[in-house]
Amino acid sequence: MADRKTDIGPPHYEKFLPPIIKANYGKWKHHEIVKPGVLMHVGQSGDKLFSVRAATPRLVSTVTIRLFADIAEEFCDGHLRWTSRNNVEFLISDSSKVDPCVARLTKEGYPVGGTGPGITNIVHTQGWVHCHSAATDASGVVKAVMDELFPYFNDKKLPAKLRIAFACCLNMCGAVHCSDISILGVHRKAPVVNHEQMNKMCEIPSTVAACPTGAIRPATVDGNQSVEVIEEQCMFCANCYTVCPAMTLNDPINDGLSIWVGGKVSQARSEPMFSKLAIPFIPNEPPRWPTTVAAVKNIVEVYAAHANNYERMGEWIERIGWPRFFDMTGIEFTKLHIDDFSHAGETYQRSVHFKRV
Amino acid sequence: MADRKTDIGPPHYEKFLPPIIKANYGKWKHHEIVKPGVLMHVGQSGDKLFSVRAATPRLVSTVTIRLFADIAEEFCDGHLRWTSRNNVEFLISDSSKVDPCVARLTKEGYPVGGTGPGITNIVHTQGWVHCHSAATDASGVVKAVMDELFPYFNDKKLPAKLRIAFACCLNMCGAVHCSDISILGVHRKAPVVNHEQMNKMCEIPSTVAACPTGAIRPATVDGNQSVEVIEEQCMFCANCYTVCPAMTLNDPINDGLSIWVGGKVSQARSEPMFSKLAIPFIPNEPPRWPTTVAAVKNIVEVYAAHANNYERMGEWIERIGWPRFFDMTGIEFTKLHIDDFSHAGETYQRSVHFKRV
């Protein structure tokens, strides 16, 4: 135990940088997208670095990581990196190796793409693969959606980058609150309380306090110290469940997905924007979630047909106005779309500056 | 009593319309500002109506109203109206009477102006003339400010309309929450409770409930059922005083004025905007409030020198950014400028899209 190593932190990144990056570090001049999935960065020195970006399902086996290691060794002296959106990039300094590398990745089933104005990998979360809180599966929905949108990953261009994010519950571990399109797992049934376990597994006062709407109150049920939920006051946030395992919201019929649009993070042109509700609920339809896939595709296609160049989803909708967004996509606008949370009033239309359908 | 008339409502406006208006009602074609304070409206018929707009102090004696009646009879068959900003307008159909009417009004001390891009009358309230709630006088400040800004009423042009509003307490009976420049009376001392009168004059529970910050709690003081105020929690809104006369905030030293900028109501170009805090506090300085007058004048002059045509105060500030507004006007930015009320977070700068000084 004396030599137990702790707090060593991650290894220094420098160890893993290819020589061309070390030589040009901080001295890049410009870049271009040579073809879908292939970036060329040019240094002030004139050096050229090619990055070949391949899709991954994020959930990868060690078998596949070893495959990537092999490919990296074959084409770029073992140098690779992952991106902030779960793609893998092979860092090639010898231009003649670019096409073979692309071909090999394609053959292995890890297609190359995701650069420029189009759709890249979906930031997502655990779903039924690992999380107790999930209202849906994550990887399955992502796979089904990306199969359908695949042309936008490696071939077809969109007006601008279109970032999709996915989270399986309102904790939103994917950045779904600020994405062009977000898919979010939602519960629609108030928590079911396990009255026998309640007092053993949870602190009742902190469980009561966890509810933002005050829907939970202490109660004695069948002789157990427990809590009761005022169902009409529940907005299915699952904060109680996070704090107390004895209150589950998971439900096979009433769990499902919602679709959000128009968020962004980058500050290019417009300030960052939150995603806004487009479709409040779609049932879980494993294994291929056809309704969700069709809904996402519809939004992408309407956007693709109508937005201007460089116009992100949210910028486009701001330009045409929400009435026309709902009209053009054929999505129904309902009471549920109208905010009723704490700052709801800030979302009401407080001018006549709305655009007509 | 049998013939007591009630609920007859106001007289029908038609009785008071001059013939030229009756003839062209709903059929005006366009207008122009012939000279400061004189509008010419042209009907589809070709008829021309001249409106001569004169300043009033709003608080007018019947002596003066009779004077206006005489003037109206002399120049326009007795037809006149007031505007939504307390100016009086003489409605003349005979163009030859315009100049004499202007001359007469000027001579009587009711100068003509207030049209087009400039400053018109100040919307204001009662102040020490009539209201129990006032932190300052209304009419006096308005008079002092307008004396100083007078050139902008009848002579000098500004980039756009500049609307000033005044209210003597946070009830804001003038539309100070949406004006280019607002002057607002503020209290800075927590209410002083008259413990003896408290229980006689007020309902204690509703007084406690009236406080938005929960600063008031029931207490027995010197044997009286009363309330106490937690001073640090008081934000001087006077809502308790509105509900309960036994809690006064009026204070000779700590009452005074604040200055707000950048609000608007019209939807021309930009959506309506709220006024924002520029100067948190200026002491009451009767009879001519020199510090307040100078502060307002400074803002007007900086705006006049830098804004583009058609750019209202708020539009100008939005374009140049708040850092530059404070820099250019020399006004100090302090902690008090940062919102800390219920939606304060919505006012934080949540992007890097700020302009540098």
Added chain:
Amino acid sequence: MATKRETPLLDELMTGPWPSFVKEIKLSADDGKDAASDLLGVLEKSYNERIGHWKHGGIVGVMGYGGGVIGRYNDLPEEFPAVAHFHTIRVNQPSGWFYTADVLRKICDIWDKHGSGITNMHGSTGDMVLLGCNTDALEPVFAELTEIGFDLGGSGSDMRTPSCCCGEARCEWACYDTMAACHDITMHFQDELHRPAFPYKWKFKFSGCSNDCVASIARSDCSVIGTWSDDIQVDDAAIKEYADGKQVDIAQDVVRLCPTGCISFDGSKLAIDNADCVRCMHCINVMPKALAPGKERGATILIGAKAPIIGGALLASVMVPFLPMEAPYDDLKELAEAIWDLWGEHGKNRERVGEFIQRIGLGNFLEQIGLEPTPEMVAHPRTNPYIFFELGEEDGEE
């Protein structure tokens, strides 16, 4: 004869180019009004001490009415007996504040007889405010006012005196007859105006276009703003004149400033992409001879503006995107009544309707008053995921 008081501080406000309210009070004092004279005294005292001398009003008014009078008492009745009582009477102005010399004199006669001779032309809600009289004077003033065809305005938790811009009477931009609508609504709801029965005040204001010359979107619980549903009318010949003239730089002053960038101009012809226009009025304001609102006219109805007390100021928000405004304005009346019913039943004491809607949620509010939700009512759909799903039959609970 009114006492002559020394007012050295106030006298400093007698000079300068702007008309002086002190002069006005003196005019009344010199006209023999004791109240005016004492008011000068009180005010001079306030100017010296930097504090007001008015007390909270009690409940005073005219018989059968719950509003229209603001009670006011002085805290130094011995020193200033003529303003010991100093109530104001709110007189409902005629639509658009049009008067004749004749009728004004009649009002002056009444006020000279019973009151201080001092008025506000007008109060910020729009009433003619008769400023300062004794409790005894209230009934006679009321009786004489009704005799000449005037009535009181609102105060307290009632419908307040509606007001409007001059609209079609003198403005080429009015998209509906604001004065007619204001008068009709005022007359129709006389009971609501005179007998406070709401949770709090309710204000109607009528503007003929989105220039909003009565500040309705900021200051009224129900703001009726004229607009159009077809295309802006363009007079090509007049555009050409503007283009040739010197006063307007069409590219700079119009095209560039259109908030949606939907105007194009090739040097002689101007084209508007009306689908993108938000009817802000700017282009029309700049070129009134060449541009005009469309022909299909009506109004947008917005609900819920108010000053900050106590939850913070609100602008009104869209409730009906487009309503043709034709007499007898049944749609508008029904809307108001539906809202009053709901707010009357569920609103808290001193809760303005704008706050009430925020508390119960706009979606629930619409459902209760029977309006379909539409995207025009929101700046954008919700961003938070806290949806109160209401499960229906088809959702089958387990």
Added chain:
Amino acid sequence: MATKRETPLLDELMTGPWPSFVKEIKLSADDGKDAASDLLGVLEKSYNERIGHWKHGGIVGVMGYGGGVIGRYNDLPEEFPAVAHFHTIRVNQPSGWFYTADVLRKICDIWDKHGSGITNMHGSTGDMVLLGCNTDALEPVFAELTEIGFDLGGSGSDMRTPSCCCGEARCEWACYDTMAACHDITMHFQDELHRPAFPYKWKFKFSGCSNDCVASIARSDCSVIGTWSDDIQVDDAAIKEYADGKQVDIAQDVVRLCPTGCISFDGSKLAIDNADCVRCMHCINVMPKALAPGKERGATILIGAKAPIIGGALLASVMVPFLPMEAPYDDLKELAEAIWDLWGEHGKNRERVGEFIQRIGLGNFLEQIGLEPTPEMVAHPRTNPYIFFELGEEDGEE
């Protein structure tokens, strides 16, 4: 050898052009991992029943650390014994997610030996996530990881694993060395990373410019976004080339889309009014060969982003408008520590710093951490008049 399970539903996700996570789990199962095999079984069941089968995690971890492991248990341990425990280990990635084939294989060796063979490359916070192992495996995995130079990431109420864009390593726009900063901060705050002692989680993210390729403004309590304080660098010759070329329509794609309209272009020369520029990056993004960030570089520090639970999502807000980002980043460290001290003492349990600031007020917060308020920190000054005046000496109480 892992059990072979029938997975007809999951098998439908083996087809299609996008790489299949089911294939990945099967690869591990075929590679002999019982856990992978049982995971397929659990998941197939979930696909059938439309419900998850994981239970709330208990407190599991490695000795001396409070974070880095997410405990997870299956609710059908008899049916799926190999995933009865199925904890994940968060391994702190190297800055910028750069690896070599070599080091990846070493990690695979460890995970093949002790775990499910399944990973997430990477988790949404940025960690390498080793997905699923037994409680017993935790210490050995940890020991072997440290042996090859890796350590755990964060979880619970601690500093979470910082992450950064590739920055200067591969991007011409990086305004500071994101990877160096990320590494330095990670190393400096190892204790805060491993031993939860905050009211709630704290995330650092580093982006080299306002394109924000790690979504820092939306997803981190402390977002460090590269920027510049002088003028955009313009290469006139390169502008000319863009103007002559076909790919970019400078007027349409650049000038028109600049959010502040501060660019002008006469057909060959481009001029930027830098005083009005908000450093949004758009023009630079469109013409990377001709435009570049200024030479005086550093970062804007923003505080307080978070997902919606529970008060609603927040974007980070400006705390330091411009900070030169030079090693050893003392200013940034001091800022973080000052905030941690205050939030640590006064923050509520599970209150993110963004919520904390809103609760106590940004003004008070600044005062406590010793920063001067500046107008860059707010979109605009307050609109409500509810000012907590603090009377000083000079204000003399009566």
